[in-house]
Amino acid sequence: xxxxxxxxTALTGFAVAANADITVMSWGGAYGEAQTExxxxxxxxxxxxxxxxxxxxxxxxxxxxxxxxxxxxxxVASVEYADGIRLCDEGMLxxxxxxxxxxxxxxxxxxxxxxxxxxxxxxxxxxxxxxVYGFDTTKFTGAAPATAADFFDLAKFPGKRGLHKSAKAVLxxxxxxxxxxxxxxxxxxxxxxxxxxxxxxxxxxKADVVWWEAGSQAPQLLADGxxxxxxxxxxxxxxxxxxxxxxxxxxxxxxVYENEMFVVPKGAPNMADAMEFIxxxxxxxxxxxxxxxxxxxxxxxxxxxxxIIYKDGKTVMAPHLPTAPENLTNALLSSADFWVDHDxxxxxxxxxxxxx
Amino acid sequence: MTxxxxxxxxxxxxxxxxxxxxxxxxxxxxxxxxxxxxLLIFVLLTFLIxxxxxxxxxxxxDGFSKxxxxxxxxxxANSDFDHMNPPEAAFAALVTDLAxxxxxxxxxxxxxxxxxxxxxxxxxFKKGAREAGDMQPPFKAALLTLDHAWGAPELWYxxxxxxxxxxxxxxxxxxxxxxxxxxxxxxxxKQRIYLYLFFKTFLVSGxxxxxxMLLAFPVAHLLAVLPMSKSSLLMILVLLPFWTSLLxxxxxxxxxxxxxxxxxxxxxxxxxxxxEGRLSMMYNMTGTIIAMTHVLLPFMILPxxxxxxxxxxxxxxxARSLGAxxxxxxxxxxxxxxxxxxxxxxxxxxxxxxxxxxTPALVGGAEGQLISNLISFHMSKSNWSLAAALAAMLLAxxxxxxxxxxxxxxxxxxxxx
Numbered sequence: 120x121x122x123x124x125x126x127x128t129a130l131t132g133f134a135v136a137a138n139a140d141i142t143v144m145s146w147g148g149a150y151g152e153a154q155t156e157x158x159x160x161x162x163x164x165x166x167x168x169x170x171x172x173x174x175x176x177x178x179x180x181x182x183x184x185x186x187x188x189x190x191x192x193x194x195v196a197s198v199e200y201a202d203g204i205r206l207c208d209e210g211m212l213x214x215x216x217x218x219x220x221x222x223x224x225x226x227x228x229x230x231x232x233x234x235x236x237x238x239x240x241x242x243x244x245x246x247x248x249x250x251v252y253g254f255d256t257t258k259f260t261g262a263a264p265a266t267a268a269d270f271f272d273l274a275k276f277p278g279k280r281g282l283h284k285s286a287k288a289v290l291x292x293x294x295x296x297x298x299x300x301x302x303x304x305x306x307x308x309x310x311x312x313x314x315x316x317x318x319x320x321x322x323x324x325k326a327d328v329v330w331w332e333a334g335s336q337a338p339q340l341l342a343d344g345x346x347x348x349x350x351x352x353x354x355x356x357x358x359x360x361x362x363x364x365x366x367x368x369x370x371x372x373x374x375v376y377e378n379e380m381f382v383v384p385k386g387a388p389n390m391a392d393a394m395e396f397i398x399x400x401x402x403x404x405x406x407x408x409x410x411x412x413x414x415x416x417x418x419x420x421x422x423x424x425x426x427i428i429y430k431d432g433k434t435v436m437a438p439h440l441p442t443a444p445e446n447l448t449n450a451l452l453s454s455a456d457f458w459v460d461h462d463x464x465x466x467x468x469x470x471x472x473x474x475x
Numbered sequence: 476m477t478x479x480x481x482x483x484x485x486x487x488x489x490x491x492x493x494x495x496x497x498x499x500x501x502x503x504x505x506x507x508x509x510x511x512x513x514l515l516i517f518v519l520l521t522f523l524i525x526x527x528x529x530x531x532x533x534x535x536x537d538g539f540s541k542x543x544x545x546x547x548x549x550x551x552a553n554s555d556f557d558h559m560n561p562p563e564a565a566f567a568a569l570v571t572d573l574a575x576x577x578x579x580x581x582x583x584x585x586x587x588x589x590x591x592x593x594x595x596x597x598x599x600f601k602k603g604a605r606e607a608g609d610m611q612p613p614f615k616a617a618l619l620t621l622d623h624a625w626g627a628p629e630l631w632y633x634x635x636x637x638x639x640x641x642x643x644x645x646x647x648x649x650x651x652x653x654x655x656x657x658x659x660x661x662x663x664x665k666q667r668i669y670l671y672l673f674f675k676t677f678l679v680s681g682x683x684x685x686x687x688m689l690l691a692f693p694v695a696h697l698l699a700v701l702p703m704s705k706s707s708l709l710m711i712l713v714l715l716p717f718w719t720s721l722l723x724x725x726x727x728x729x730x731x732x733x734x735x736x737x738x739x740x741x742x743x744x745x746x747x748x749x750x751e752g753r754l755s756m757m758y759n760m761t762g763t764i765i766a767m768t769h770v771l772l773p774f775m776i777l778p779x780x781x782x783x784x785x786x787x788x789x790x791x792x793x794a795r796s797l798g799a800x801x802x803x804x805x806x807x808x809x810x811x812x813x814x815x816x817x818x819x820x821x822x823x824x825x826x827x828x829x830x831x832x833x834t835p836a837l838v839g840g841a842e843g844q845l846i847s848n849l850i851s852f853h854m855s856k857s858n859w860s861l862a863a864a865l866a867a868m869l870l871a872x873x874x875x876x877x878x879x880x881x882x883x884x885x886x887x888x889x890x891x892x
Contacts, residue, residue: 180855205857208583208597279734284841325841329758332836344735456598462856464594464666470849471668473841474675 140168141392144181145197147174148335149358153412154197154245156430158400161408165399168392179206182384186211191386194393201455201462203242203380208459212241213383219394221402223421232403234442236452237418242380243401244418246409249376249441249450250288253356254348255341256366264348267296267373267449271324281340281349282321284330286469287458288375291451292350293320295373301451308457314465318472330473341367357414357439361431369439371446377453378418416442526870533645533863538588539637542581543572547638558628558635559656565631566615573600573607591858592633592644592654599624628656645864669865672846673872679763679845680828686768687775687824688817695779695816699786717773725834728766732756758840766838771827775820782816818884826873 143159145151155172163170173193175181179202185191198206206212217238220229230238237244252270254263264276271293283289294304294313297320307313321328329346331337337351338359353374359365381400383393399405406417410427414436417423427436437443441450484492540547549568556565576582586600599622610617618625632654636644647654651670653662694713698706716724731737734753742748756762786809794804832847839845846869853862880886 177855180857183857202857205583205587208601209587209857210580210584284836284844328841330840336837343733345733459597460590460595463591463853463858463861466852466856467668468666470844471666471671473844474668474671 141170141194141389141396142192143170143172143195143197143396144175144178144193145172146176146178150354150413153409154400157408157412158245158396158405161405162396162399166395168395170396182206182382183209183211186385189386191384191388193384194387194389195396196382196384197245198242198380198382200242200244200377200380200453201458203239203382204455205459206382207239207241211385213385213387213390213393214241215243215383215394215397217243220398223403223419225421227421229419232419232421234418234420237378239380242382243397244378245381245401246379246406246413246415247376247418247441248379248415249353249371249374249446250283250292250350250453251353251356251369251371251374251441252292252348252350253338253341253367253369255344256368258344258347263368264370265372266370267292268298269370270348270350270373271296271320273324273327276347278347279327279329279345280324281331281337281346281351282328283337283350284332284473286465287462288453289321289350290314290317290465290469291375291453292373293317295449295451296320301373301449304451305454305457308461314468318468321472338365338367341365353439353441354413354415361429361434371441372449374441374446374450375453376441376450377455379415410436410440414439416440418442529863530867532860533867534642535640536588536591536637536642536645536860537640538584539634540640542576542579542585543634543638545569545571545575546634550635550638558631561615561626561631563613563615566618566625567612569625569634570607570610570614570618573604574610576600577604577607587857588637589630589633591861592636592648593627593629595624596630596633629654632658645860646868648861649864649868669846669849672844672849673868676829676845676847676869677872677876679760679767680825683764683767683771683828684775684821684825686764687772688821690768691772691775691779691820692813692817695776695783698776698780699783700788713773713776716769721770721833724770725766725837728762728769729757729838732762732765733758757838758843760839760842762838762840763835763843766834767828767831770831770834771824774823774827778819778823779813779816782813782819786812814884818880822877822880825876829869829873 143154145154151172151174159170159172162168178193178196179198182191182193182196182198183206185193203212207214215238217230217233218228220233220238220243222228223232233244234247237247252264252267256263258278259276262275264270264272269276270280290308291304294307294317295301297316299307299316308317329340329349331340331349334352334355337349338355340346341349341351341356342359342363342365348370353369356367356369360367381397383390383397387393400409401419403419403421406419406422407425407427409415410417410422411430414429417427417440423437423442427440428434429436429439438445440446486492486495545568546565549565553562553565556562573582576585582600582604583597586597589596589600602622603618603625606621624630633644636642647659649669651662651667652659653666654660694709698709698713701709729736733739734755734757736757738756739748739753743750743753748754756765790808790812791804794808795801799807830847832845832851835843835845836848846865850862850865850869853859853865877886
């Protein structure tokens with residue numbers, strides 16, 4: 120079986136990897152484009168090393184399959200924070216030495232420059248994105264929703280809600296909406312009563328929820344008028360508002376944010392180049408460039424020292440980033456440790472609850 | 476029949492006829508074999524071996540067993556220990572293995588394996604392994620002080636089961652059972668989902684098959700009896716959506732059927748519905764059934780058409796001339812002749828519907844989740860063994876249905892064209 124996996128991955132990998140020195144696997148779409156513009160093109164210009172970007176629905180299972188088959192064709196992959204930890208624990212990733220990452224321009228070593236948790240044993244943060252909720256400003260003439268609790272308040276703000284069909288981030292958001300302080304959310308969610316409480320909160324709006332699955336569905340539901348407010352990835356709402364002029368506004372209260380990580384799969388064909396690429400992309404300038412392309416925040420303090428301007432040349436990015444101080448007043452850092460332990464259990468419960 | 480004394484028939488060159496025939500047949504059989512040989516290799520490599528590998532995955536996982544030799548040996552020597560209160564020796568073996576896991580960086584794999592049956596153990600293992608190297612006897616007290624979860628009986632059941640790489644754990648989980656203090660039990664009602672989803676998947680697929688059959692029958696009949704010029708136009712109308720991307724068709728249905736969609740807008744505009752009374756036809760079971768029926772309809776029309784095309788119209792005319800009413804003619808003459816087409820179409824549509832997941836995921840809302848969505852979920856969350864167990868159960872269920880179908884309809888009556 121191994122041979123067949125090797126053969127088939129080799130055949131598919133051959134076409135894309137034949138002439139490239141470095142292959143980067145990311146999520147495609149607006150996000151993949153932003154990474155191409157911010158990381159890949161400048162890297163080629165700076166080093167002259169051929170680098171290509173390949174798309175995947177989710178790079179984590181793809182690189183797991185490659186490592187298991189013993190034929191890795193990808194050098195760098197963009198994975199979710201929890202996957203970066205899980206795959207590292209399973210021995211599927213190369214360790215990354217934080218000391219090898221470039222220091223900030225003022226000389227602060229990378230270990231101190233990165234925000235807490237942004238560099239793990241095998242992964243380095245490329246940006247910080249958030250699960251937020253947004254609403255259509257034309258649908259609310261009087262008071263507009265402003266807090267996580269407002270999302271669950273059907274009496275004050277009638278109308279359908281869009282929610283991600285997934286336990287992760289939704290259960291946390293429900294607890295915050297129910298008045299649990301962000302610092303206690305995971306402590307509450309670790310108890311059976313806390314899980315019941317989250318589901319009870321979701322029960323209160325269940326009949327009025329439209330569930331979305333793909334990231335692009337959320338702004339679409341809002342644009343179509345199917346829902347009056349919806350949770351979404353903040354970059355999607357920002358892109359719809361900026362590039363298509365949609366009247367969407369983001370509510371940052373109760374946002375659940377996390378790092379997106381670059382990793383190197385074990386046995387990557389161009390290990391040294393991969394490490395060089397990651398060091399380049401996650402440098403102060405690299406992370407800045409990424410935030411100029413899409414409204415996901417840089418994980419280095421030094422990247423935010425100067426004002427970041429969107430690619431349209433006029434929009435100041437700071438207020439649109441999950442990491443802006445005014446957006447962090449009631450925000451929760453998604454806990455990878457919690458989800459690595461409870462992902463399967465809570466998703467089973469979530470699916471069973473949906474089906475009831 | 477020939478007797479021993481009967482002289483054998485011989486060919487012109489004196490060889491017995493039977494031998495000559497056998498030789499000729501063997502030659503043509505060899506030729507036929509070499510013709511299908513590439514296909515055989517293809518099917519073997521891309522179909523049978525992966526399925527076999529998947530089945531193996533569902534009963535095999537060495538994440539814990541390969542890095543727990545001491546504990547495995549202890550379990551083998553003490554198969555009747557008290558899970559509620561394991562002795563010091565068990566904890567000593569566990570600490571030895573934990574320290575070894577930390578050194579060889581296998582903690583994550585081992586924790587992941589146990590976490591499949593006892594949630595919350597990955598971080599428990601990580602914490603335990605970090606400290607294990609510095610622990611002093613008594614190990615039982617040391618581990619329990621670190622985290623009392625180490626004393627949980629279900630954890631010991633899980634480790635005992637995972638000490639062998641062969642396991643039925645994933646089938647237990649896939650049938651909604653849960654590891655408790657006293658071993659595997661029927662799961663909590665709040666957590667039970669898989670069997671219900673299997674049932675729902677088959678029910679929805681059955682409904683879609685029946686609707687497809689009712690819709691496809693008149694269309695296929697028209698295709699078969701209309702003059703060539705008109706029937707080819709109709710055929711294009713059937714095939715055009717067939718050639719369009721699945722995602723495009725699914726999203727088109729969303730645009731049509733959602734509450735602010737074209738159908739509702741038109742009905743409100745015509746005054747059939749009030750603006751508040753818009754119909755919910757999307758993000759629920761209705762949406763799933765409509766979209767999937769549309770996507771799968773050609774798979775019913777085409778086999779039906781190919782069967783109906785060759786039914787001689789003279790049979791029906793003969794029945795009518797002998798005095799049958801048009802209903803009787805249809806029921807006793809026409810319908811029985813289309814059965815092979817109905818059988819083939821139903822089988823195709825049903826089996827395709829059982830495996831669908833993109834369409835239900837996009838249009839199904841809360842109700843629209845089918846078993847394949849959960850298989851895909853576990854694939855993406857790295858629990859390949861549970862995904863494999865669910866997939867194996869789905870495969871087994873389809874094979875059973877196929878067997879029943881063969882007994883009822885007869886697979887030799889199937890006609891695809």
